[in-house]
Amino acid sequence: MRVMAQMAMVMNLDKCIGCHTCSVTCKQTWTNRAGTEYVWFNNVETRPGQGYPRRYEDQERWRGGWTLTKRGRLTLRGGGRLKKLATIFSNPLLPSIDDYYEPWTYDYATLTNAPAQEHTPVARPRSLISGRTMKVSWSANWDDNLGGSVATWAGDPVLAKVSGEVKRSFEDAFMFYLPRICEHCLNPSCAASCPSGAIYKREEDGIVLVDQDRCRGWRMCVSGCPYKKVYFNHRTGKAEKCTFCFPRIEVGLPTVCSETCVGRLRYLGLVLYDADRVLDAASTPDEKDLYAAQRSVLLDPHDPEVIRAATRDGIPHDWIEAAQRSPIHALISTFEVALPLHPEYRTMPMVWYIPPLSPVVDVVRDTGSDAEDSDNLFAAIEALRIPIEYLAELFTAGDVSLVDGVLRKLAAMRSYMRDINLGREPNAAIPAAVGMSEEAMYDMYRLLALAKYDERYVIPKAHVEQAHALEELATECSLDYDGGPGMGGSGPFGEGSGAQAVPIAVENFAVLQARQTSDDVQSMGSGRVNLLNWDGKGAPPGLFPPRPDGQAPGEER
Amino acid sequence: MTDFWWVVVPYVCLTVFVVGHVWRYRYDKFGWTTRSSQLYEDRWLRLGSPLFHFGMIGVFFGHVLGLGIPESWTEELGISDEAYHVVAVGGGVLAGAAAVAGLVILVLRRRLVGPVFSATTRMDKVMYAVLGVVICLGIWNTIAGSILNLGGEYDYREGVSVWFRGIFRGDLHPELMAEAPFGFQAHGLAAMLLFALWPFTRLVHVFSAPLGYLTRPYIVYRSRDGRPTAQPGSRRPRRGWDQAS
Numbered sequence: 108m109r110v111m112a113q114m115a116m117v118m119n120l121d122k123c124i125g126c127h128t129c130s131v132t133c134k135q136t137w138t139n140r141a142g143t144e145y146v147w148f149n150n151v152e153t154r155p156g157q158g159y160p161r162r163y164e165d166q167e168r169w170r171g172g173w174t175l176t177k178r179g180r181l182t183l184r185g186g187g188r189l190k191k192l193a194t195i196f197s198n199p200l201l202p203s204i205d206d207y208y209e210p211w212t213y214d215y216a217t218l219t220n221a222p223a224q225e226h227t228p229v230a231r232p233r234s235l236i237s238g239r240t241m242k243v244s245w246s247a248n249w250d251d252n253l254g255g256s257v258a259t260w261a262g263d264p265v266l267a268k269v270s271g272e273v274k275r276s277f278e279d280a281f282m283f284y285l286p287r288i289c290e291h292c293l294n295p296s297c298a299a300s301c302p303s304g305a306i307y308k309r310e311e312d313g314i315v316l317v318d319q320d321r322c323r324g325w326r327m328c329v330s331g332c333p334y335k336k337v338y339f340n341h342r343t344g345k346a347e348k349c350t351f352c353f354p355r356i357e358v359g360l361p362t363v364c365s366e367t368c369v370g371r372l373r374y375l376g377l378v379l380y381d382a383d384r385v386l387d388a389a390s391t392p393d394e395k396d397l398y399a400a401q402r403s404v405l406l407d408p409h410d411p412e413v414i415r416a417a418t419r420d421g422i423p424h425d426w427i428e429a430a431q432r433s434p435i436h437a438l439i440s441t442f443e444v445a446l447p448l449h450p451e452y453r454t455m456p457m458v459w460y461i462p463p464l465s466p467v468v469d470v471v472r473d474t475g476s477d478a479e480d481s482d483n484l485f486a487a488i489e490a491l492r493i494p495i496e497y498l499a500e501l502f503t504a505g506d507v508s509l510v511d512g513v514l515r516k517l518a519a520m521r522s523y524m525r526d527i528n529l530g531r532e533p534n535a536a537i538p539a540a541v542g543m544s545e546e547a548m549y550d551m552y553r554l555l556a557l558a559k560y561d562e563r564y565v566i567p568k569a570h571v572e573q574a575h576a577l578e579e580l581a582t583e584c585s586l587d588y589d590g591g592p593g594m595g596g597s598g599p600f601g602e603g604s605g606a607q608a609v610p611i612a613v614e615n616f617a618v619l620q621a622r623q624t625s626d627d628v629q630s631m632g633s634g635r636v637n638l639l640n641w642d643g644k645g646a647p648p649g650l651f652p653p654r655p656d657g658q659a660p661g662e663e664r
Numbered sequence: 665m666t667d668f669w670w671v672v673v674p675y676v677c678l679t680v681f682v683v684g685h686v687w688r689y690r691y692d693k694f695g696w697t698t699r700s701s702q703l704y705e706d707r708w709l710r711l712g713s714p715l716f717h718f719g720m721i722g723v724f725f726g727h728v729l730g731l732g733i734p735e736s737w738t739e740e741l742g743i744s745d746e747a748y749h750v751v752a753v754g755g756g757v758l759a760g761a762a763a764v765a766g767l768v769i770l771v772l773r774r775r776l777v778g779p780v781f782s783a784t785t786r787m788d789k790v791m792y793a794v795l796g797v798v799i800c801l802g803i804w805n806t807i808a809g810s811i812l813n814l815g816g817e818y819d820y821r822e823g824v825s826v827w828f829r830g831i832f833r834g835d836l837h838p839e840l841m842a843e844a845p846f847g848f849q850a851h852g853l854a855a856m857l858l859f860a861l862w863p864f865t866r867l868v869h870v871f872s873a874p875l876g877y878l879t880r881p882y883i884v885y886r887s888r889d890g891r892p893t894a895q896p897g898s899r900r901p902r903r904g905w906d907q908a909s
Contacts, residue, residue, distance in 0.1 A: 188878050195874075196717040197702065197710045204703050236704065237778040299882035302874030307886040318886075320693035323872040324700050341704065341783070344697035569888070 109382040110406060110417040112426055113293065113313035113457055114356055114375065114566070115435045116365070117445045118286055119555060120463040121517070122372035125252065125284040127151050129364035129373075133288075136363045137350065142342025144210030144235045147247050148349035149364045151286045155266045155497065156250045157259055158285075160206040163335040164449070165264040170200055171333030172296050172452030173389060181390045181453065183299055185330050191302060200330035201339075208245045210235040236341075253282055268505070269496045281494040283463045285501075288364060289336040289349035290448065290456030291315050293380060293404065294389045297348070300331025306346070311569065312377075313457065314351045322346050333452040357569040371558050376433030376565040377426060378457070379406040379417060389453045394504040397450035404455070405440060408433070429567035434554055435459070442543075442551045444513050446502035461555070462498045462510055464517040467491055481522035481537050488514050516541045516551070524552050669853065670838035674831050677856040684863025685871065698869040704779040708769055716766025722759025723802070726752065731828045735821040753810050760803045767796060791865040794858045801851035809847060824848050 133149040152158045166172060170185040185191070185200050213230035221228035234241040250259050260266060291308075295315050298306040305321035306328055308314070317328075317337070324344040328337040337348045352362035356375075360366070365373040381404055388400035406413045408430035417427050430436060438445040438461065445459040464484075471487045472478040488495065488511060495510055503509040523537040523545075538548040554562060689696065702709050730752060738748055771792055774780050808814045827840045841849060862868070 183882075192874065192877065196713040197706065199710065201702055201706065203706055238782060239778065295883060298884055301884075302877040303872065304874075304876065304880055304884050307884040310885050310887045320696075322697065323869060323874070324697040325874065326700055326702060339700070339703055341701075343694070344699040345694070 108406075108413075108416045110379050110413065110420045110422060111313065111382045112311065112417075112422055112430065113378050113380055114291070114351060115313075115378050115457040115459070116288070116362075117374040117435050117438045117459045117461065119372040119374070119461045119558075120283055120285065121461065121465050122370035123151070123284040123286060123463075124370055125151055125153065126369050127248070128367050128369050129286055130247075132363050132367040133349075136352070138347070140342075141235075142340040143338070143347060145204065145207045145247070146338040146340070146347060148336070148338075149286065149288045150247055151284050152248065153251050153253055154283055154285050154501075155260050155263045155281075156253070157262045158287075159247045160202050160335050161245075162206075162262055162264055163202075163333075166333055166452070169202070169330065169333070169335070171331060171335070172454050173294070174453070175390065175392065179390065179392060181386065183296060183331060184333075185300065185327075191300065191327055195302065195325055195327070198326050198330055201326050202329070202335065204236060204341075205245075208247060208249070209237075209241060211241055211243060214240075265497060265500045268500045269493060281466045281491075281497070283466060285448075285460075286364075287334065287336070287448070288362075288458060289315065289351070290334055290454065290458045291349075291351055292457060293382075293385050293401075293455035294453065295332075296452075296454050297328040297332040297337045300327040301325070301346075302327055306337075306348075309353075312353075312356065314353050314356070315348070316350060316353070317346050317348055319343075319345055319347075333449065333454065334456075356566055359566045359568040361564040361566060365564065371563065374434040374438060374554075374558075374563050376435040377430040377567065378433060378435050378439070379408050379413060379422070379427075379430050380404050381406055385455060389455055394451040395506040397453065398447060398503050398506070398509060401447060401450060401455050402440065405436070407440065408436060423567075423570055426567045429565050432565045434563060434565060437550075437554060442516070442547070442554075444516055444551070444555075446509065446513065448502060449504075450502075451504040460502060461517070462502055462513055464514050464521070466494050467514060467518070468521075479522055479525045481519055481540070484518035484522065485515060485540075488518065512541070516543065519543070520548055520552055520555070523548055524556070666838045666842045669849075670827065670841040671836055673853065674856055677860040678831070681859040681862055684860075685868065688863045688868060696868055696872065697866075698872075699783075699866050701774075701780045701783055704783070705773060705777045708773040708777070712766045712769030712773060714766070715762050716770055719759050719761070719763030719766055722755065723763055723799075726756050726759055730821065731825045734825070734829070749810070753806060756806045756810075757803075760799070760806060763799055764803060767792075767799060771796070787865050791858075791861060791867060794854060794861060798851065798854045798858050801847060801854055805845075805847045805851055809845060818845050818848070820844070820848060824852065828852075 130147055130149050130151055134147065137148055138144075138146040147159065150159050158164060163169065163171075166184060172184050173181050174184040176182050183191075186194070211232045211234050214233055215230045217228050218230055231240050232243050233239065249255065253260070291314055293313070295306070295308060298308060298315060301322075302325045303321055303323045305318045305323070307316060307318065309316065322345040324339070324346070326339055326346070328346050328348075329335070329339055331337075337346050339345075340347050352360075352364075355362060355366075361373075361375050365375055384404050388397075388404045391397050391400040406417075408414070408417075408427060414427055418424070435445075439459060444461050446462060447456045447459050449456070467484060467487045468478045470491060471483050476483050478484070492507075495507055495514070496505075498510045499505050499507045519537045519541045523533060526533050533545065535545055538545050543551075553559075774784055774788075774792075805820075809818055809820070823840045823844050827837045829835075830837045841852065844852075
């Protein structure tokens with residue numbers, strides 16, 4: 108047993124309202140640069156729908172992820188090492204910009220520059236790729252809320268797997284949102300596809316990152332990732348991907364997408380897993396057993412044997428404690444309601460989902476029946492085969508019984524808690540029907556429905572003694588050495604020149620928070636006045652011009 | 665003058681080549697990339713790029729054979745001049761034709777496909793021009809010198825090759841190049857110019873040929889500690905972090 112820690116996420120799809128706040132804040136944080144216009148580390152897809160990039164789940168076409176050879180050995184679906192090198196000059200499995208969309212902006216200047224004319228001037232869309240005016244015909248969520256889906260949903264590769272007669276009634280019965288980020292897989296096929304070895308999995312927390320200095324732009328990672336969550340920056344010629352907001356995670360803050368989620372549907376926490384068993388689990392012959400295989404790789408952080416092994420393998424004590432309190436462990440292993448996205452890709456993804464019960468509830472309510480009654484809901488789960496099959500194709504490689512079980516638990520929780528909220532006698536038979544105790548049901552309700560901030564996000568800080576190179580924590584002191592940039596110095600060719608060091612994050616959360624919550628007025632330090640960071644306490648030197656009487660500015664008489 | 669062209673220029677260019685690469689690697693790892701334009705256009709690339717690259721690999725090994733291996737070695741192996749000639753000319757013409765065809769496709773694509781053209785830097789244009797000249801002169805030498813025998817028979821293995829190997833061994837023979845036909849002289853000088861430009865162009869990606877991929881384990885694990893930053897916790901703003909317009 109070799110115990111490793113992994114930061115993981117669970118999303119409760121019942122709560123997603125498809126507002127795209129996560130996508131927008133993520134984009135503002137990470138990909139608002141030239142070359143990454145089309146890059147969405149986080150995107151929200153309407154299901155059924157084609158997803159982003161178009162039809163990325165069609166692995167017959169894109170050949171992402173892993174597959175088994177005839178002898179049962181795990182191999183990259185897109186071809187092994189030799190094939191990768193042979194096709195390196197023109198990657199045949201790379202989506203083109205049309206499979207994503209051609210990014211654009213508008214020539215807003217014409218709105219103010221246009222000469223007097225009969226018609227109101229319009230801002231025409233201009234391509235950010237070619238610079239020409241263009242007709243906008245597709246984007247990252249063109250089929251949002253099933254818009255235009257009659258024309259496009261036939262292209263949904265998941266829907267194609269669901270039996271045919273289902274499709275007609277589908278539109279009325281069923282729609283939900285699927286927010287997606289990088290899965291930070293235990294067995295990442297992007298890393299395995301990278302010829303340069305630039306993509307790595309961090310030993311401490313399992314976050315998968317691209318080393319920008321080592322990436323040579325061979326583009327094999329884009330093809331290798333079955334979720335198409337590695338993107339090619341067409342300006343810099345390097346691959347970029349979701350970073351799990353590692354500068355925030357390292358100081359115990361949730362990722363930007365989680366922090367800004369309006370529906371509070373994201374959970375963050377640690378899981379412990381046995382790194383020695385990952386390859387075996389990913390090689391499980393039957394696709395439908397992959398969910399169970401991945402579960403078996405995850406370790407119980409309360410097991411004394413596991414704790415001993417984790418300590419031996421250098422996992423700090425507070426991290427083990429965090430793994431014990433982890434909402435991810437609770438949702439995956441204790442309550443067994445979270446499921447992985449497309450386990451059949453064999454990458455062992457670590458962003459899991461609680462499938463939505465709401466489509467079932469909606470149907471029951473529309474028929475005029477009591478949508479909080481467990482018997483009605485159980486019956487509806489039995490009856491609504493189409494949506495259930497669709498969910499099964501997404502989360503369990505087609506095993507309907509697993510999705511069935513999860514939805515029954517959610518329905519039971521709904522029904523059981525109604526009695527409590529209305530002051531009636533709770534019915535112990537309801538949790539028992541899904542194999543849960545009353546206490547466990549209440550705990551699950553607390554985690555899913557109340558979803559307190561401290562319980563949703565259990566993020567142990569990274570250890571300074573292991574990582575003297577911590578981005579967030581180290582910024583303050585690293586800038587403050589004598590004559591360094593923190594002392595107001597600048598390079599020989601004016602401000603900004605020379606080896607000027609700047610923190611990776613514009614706002615240093617830990618520092619800013621400490622200053623805002625302290626009682627005394629602190630000096631802003633010398634150097635440039637930055638009003639963006641000024642908290643209103645005291646007056647930094649240079650804010651006001653010097654006074655004629657020689658008194659220091661900002662000081663009262 | 666002979667010494668200048670065939671001793672000084674080669675040493676200067678090769679020094680720039682070596683030092684330039686060391687400098688570029690140390691100061692611009694982030695800029696060290698293939699700068700692929702496949703995202704913009706891939707139908708022409710699918711044809712042109714493998715043609716060009718595999719052609720160039722053939723050309724490279726052809727030069728190793730012709731310039732690197734002394735005539736006496738092949739004679740000792742019992743390979744007759746005629747046999748060598750057939751292999752060299754046959755292989756050379758095949759590889760050269762593939763490289764030229766690929767280069768023509770790639771350059772046309774670069775000029776005619778809007779997004780690819782706007783992603784082309786001035787350095788790219790200079791590099792393409794020099795590379796094109798070097799390749800065309802090389803093809804000319806193969807066809808005119810070795811097949812048509814224009815301007816008399818010339819055995820480069822007793823001329824150019826001896827001079828070229830001498831540069832690396834310190835055994836200088838500038839007079840051999842002074843006697844060589846003009847086509848070989850021009851090809852040699854243009855190639856030297858290309859070597860001097862090399863470290864400052866996208867050609868650096870040649871040295872990133874990922875042969876290590878064949879032997880390394882699939883999944884790479886790295887510790888947070890191992891991050892190569894100049895100062896802990898901070899780094900310079902990266903190229904490419906300019907705002908989208």
